[in-house]
Amino acid sequence: MDQSLDQSKEIKKVTQWHLAKRSFQRHWQLYILMILPVLYFIIFKYVPMLGAVIAFKDYNVVQGIIESPWVGWKHFENFFNNPVAWDLIKNTLFLSLYQLAVTFPLPILLALALNEIRDGIFKRSVQMFTYAPYFISTVVIVSMIILILSPRSGIVNTLLEAIGLDAVNFLGQASMFRDIFVWSDAWQITGYSAIIYLAALAGVDKQQYEAAKIDGATRLQKIWNVDIPAIMPTIVIILILSVGNLMAIGFEKVYLLQNPLNLGTSEILQTYVYKMGIINADFSFATAVGLFNSIINLILLIIVNAIAKKVSGNGLW
Amino acid sequence: MSSKNGTIKESSNDRVFLTLIYIFLSILMIVILYPLVYIVSASISSPEAVTSGQVWLWPVDFSLEGYIEVFNNSDVIRGFRNSILYTIGYTLIAVFLTVIFAYPLSRKNFYGKTFFMIFILITMLFYGGLIPEYLVVQQLGMLDTPWAILIPKAMAVWQIIIARTFFYTSIPEELVEASEMDGCSSIRFLWHVVLPLSKPIIAVLALMYAVFQWNSYFDAMIFLRTEELFPLQLELREILITQSESGANQDIAEQQKRQQLANLMQYSLIVVSSIPVLIIYPFAQKYFVKGMLLGSVKG
Numbered sequence A: 001m002d003q004s005l006d007q008s009k010e011i012k013k014v015t016q017w018h019l020a021k022r023s024f025q026r027h028w029q030l031y032i033l034m035i036l037p038v039l040y041f042i043i044f045k046y047v048p049m050l051g052a053v054i055a056f057k058d059y060n061v062v063q064g065i066i067e068s069p070w071v072g073w074k075h076f077e078n079f080f081n082n083p084v085a086w087d088l089i090k091n092t093l094f095l096s097l098y099q100l101a102v103t104f105p106l107p108i109l110l111a112l113a114l115n116e117i118r119d120g121i122f123k124r125s126v127q128m129f130t131y132a133p134y135f136i137s138t139v140v141i142v143s144m145i146i147l148i149l150s151p152r153s154g155i156v157n158t159l160l161e162a163i164g165l166d167a168v169n170f171l172g173q174a175s176m177f178r179d180i181f182v183w184s185d186a187w188q189i190t191g192y193s194a195i196i197y198l199a200a201l202a203g204v205d206k207q208q209y210e211a212a213k214i215d216g217a218t219r220l221q222k223i224w225n226v227d228i229p230a231i232m233p234t235i236v237i238i239l240i241l242s243v244g245n246l247m248a249i250g251f252e253k254v255y256l257l258q259n260p261l262n263l264g265t266s267e268i269l270q271t272y273v274y275k276m277g278i279i280n281a282d283f284s285f286a287t288a289v290g291l292f293n294s295i296i297n298l299i300l301l302i303i304v305n306a307i308a309k310k311v312s313g314n315g316l317w
Numbered sequence B: 001m002s003s004k005n006g007t008i009k010e011s012s013n014d015r016v017f018l019t020l021i022y023i024f025l026s027i028l029m030i031v032i033l034y035p036l037v038y039i040v041s042a043s044i045s046s047p048e049a050v051t052s053g054q055v056w057l058w059p060v061d062f063s064l065e066g067y068i069e070v071f072n073n074s075d076v077i078r079g080f081r082n083s084i085l086y087t088i089g090y091t092l093i094a095v096f097l098t099v100i101f102a103y104p105l106s107r108k109n110f111y112g113k114t115f116f117m118i119f120i121l122i123t124m125l126f127y128g129g130l131i132p133e134y135l136v137v138q139q140l141g142m143l144d145t146p147w148a149i150l151i152p153k154a155m156a157v158w159q160i161i162i163a164r165t166f167f168y169t170s171i172p173e174e175l176v177e178a179s180e181m182d183g184c185s186s187i188r189f190l191w192h193v194v195l196p197l198s199k200p201i202i203a204v205l206a207l208m209y210a211v212f213q214w215n216s217y218f219d220a221m222i223f224l225r226t227e228e229l230f231p232l233q234l235e236l237r238e239i240l241i242t243q244s245e246s247g248a249n250q251d252i253a254e255q256q257k258r259q260q261l262a263n264l265m266q267y268s269l270i271v272v273s274s275i276p277v278l279i280i281y282p283f284a285q286k287y288f289v290k291g292m293l294l295g296s297v298k299g
Helices: A001-054 A072-080 A084-103 A103-115 A121-135 A138-148 A156-163 A173-201 A206-214 A220-243 A251-257 A269-279 A285-312 B012-043 B048-053 B065-071 B074-105 B113-125 B130-139 B157-170 B172-182 B185-199 B200-213 B218-223 B232-242 B256-297
Strands: none
Touching: A001 A072, A001 A285, A001 B065, A001 B074, A001 B113, A001 B130, A001 B185, A001 B256, A072 A084, A072 A285, A084 A173, A084 A269, A084 B074, A103 A121, A103 A173, A103 A220, A103 B012, A103 B065, A121 A173, A121 B012, A121 B256, A138 A251, A138 B012, A138 B232, A138 B256, A156 A206, A156 B232, A173 A220, A173 A251, A173 B012, A206 A220, A206 B130, A220 B012, A251 A269, A269 A285, A269 B130, A269 B232, A285 B130, B012 B256, B048 B256, B065 B074, B065 B256, B074 B113, B074 B157, B074 B185, B074 B200, B074 B232, B074 B256, B113 B157, B130 B218, B157 B256, B172 B185, B185 B200, B200 B232, B200 B256, B218 B232
16 A cells, blocks of 8 residues: 555656656747746735845845845834824725725626616616726825815805805825725726626626516515626625635825825825835835734734625635 | 616606716716816917916917927927837737736646645735835845836736636637647647737737836836936926925025926926827727726736
8 A cells, every 4th residue: 555655656756757857848838938927926026025024123224125234013013102093004904995995886786786777878878977987096086085075166065155064175184085085986896896707797697587577576675686686706705805805905095185284184004104215214114014904904804805706605715 | 877767757856866967977077177278278388378367267378389399308208209119118028927826826737726826816915115125126236227217017917817807718628639649748738829809908918017117216216327218107207396385485486487487397207198098098998997807807
């Protein structure tokens, strides 16, 4: 028994080696082509992963990443001993959970609604116009928000004044920042995000609709019992991916929407990392905060994936 | 699709439900369109009409003063030119790298393809962070050069997966074998056979990368110092966000006329900067959809 096992292992090793050799002889030009992209990933993705060790060092430019002295958890302690830390964590979590709660279900609703109506000019127009904002840049979206909500000449305040209300400085109020951020995001990405669900809906077996019709199901029952189960795997995957991006989402837009008056709610971990690291050049401290952010993100992803697998049998891995 | 002119009549319940859906979609469309229409209308109205809030849907006192102001702004013109160059250069580099990486991964007997897939998927899970990435660019001496815009974001994992799926499904293994019998080298096969057969996927990749580059500002903000190198989005940020009334300085003293024109110019600038994307939008829409579907076939 043992011998034959050893033998089969041996054979496997030999065949592996053989396969590799044959593949290399046959595709050696492709392997050479791949050197460049592989180098790209090593330099711009893997080196920064290793470079994150400066979170545990006192990085200075003269000594570089390797020579700079180790300081253990100093930067993490400094961060958590700063009262600001908890505000940042709270702001980051509130903003991303609010965003998830709005931008995750809306595309599903849109896709289900579009799936109900007949192909034609109306359906095509809805699709075309709802996708469009996705292609507008963050800078332009934020400029539009600022112009439209401007306390002096913005259209919203003009309308408020026309009906006898006082003008509101929307962006100057910390309490409104989250609403502005989340709903403008919903405005921009709902249509585009619906595409993937529409594709899943297009794949539903037509016989199921026929069967539902013969059973006298109403449209709502049909959506509930045929459509939603059919797109459930897609919903789960998108949910996991969204949670995986929870702590990273929209940071470039948050930064542009910030002003001194709304910082109380608009300062999040990522914008803080940028300010501490790039503007103040406090590299090690900023890396520590960024690392903390990425680790929370990774833990969230693992938890959601585990839950999803248990509940629905679908997971990313 | 699910619309039916079949034998069983729709119940009145269903008709109500369908009407509600039409109302919901119509409202959604109006909500999405209104800001866009408003911005365009304001951009072709007179400065006074915009500032005094007379414009709410259609243009008032048609004028192109805002656009004249935009085209007289040398910073904007320079940014526009830089952005075109960055977008073209970046797209060429990104598509090239993505194709030469994704194609081998799509071949059946390519040894190590699982390893390479894991190698790139790991980079989706673990992220070095903003600062370590910045330090790499700094160490390479790319700070304040166009390379900092062209290279560090040159490949995206999602795009590699899309391209690999395409090659896998549309370049059959038999074709490769036949070409090898004829003594065609891998590179020649890639160039003369695979690329001509892959125009749709190249269009998808190019559009995705180009739109990303045209719209991005953040890398330029952290990597570039010299104004001559600034892309359009960074100039826009200067003009539209940093200098504009951001709520912080609400009652600043102003020379009215100048201020009105500056205000109007912001609307025109938004329109001008979005034109390149709007021109390709009809194509982009189709190809983006295709790309998203390809990516979702196999994760």
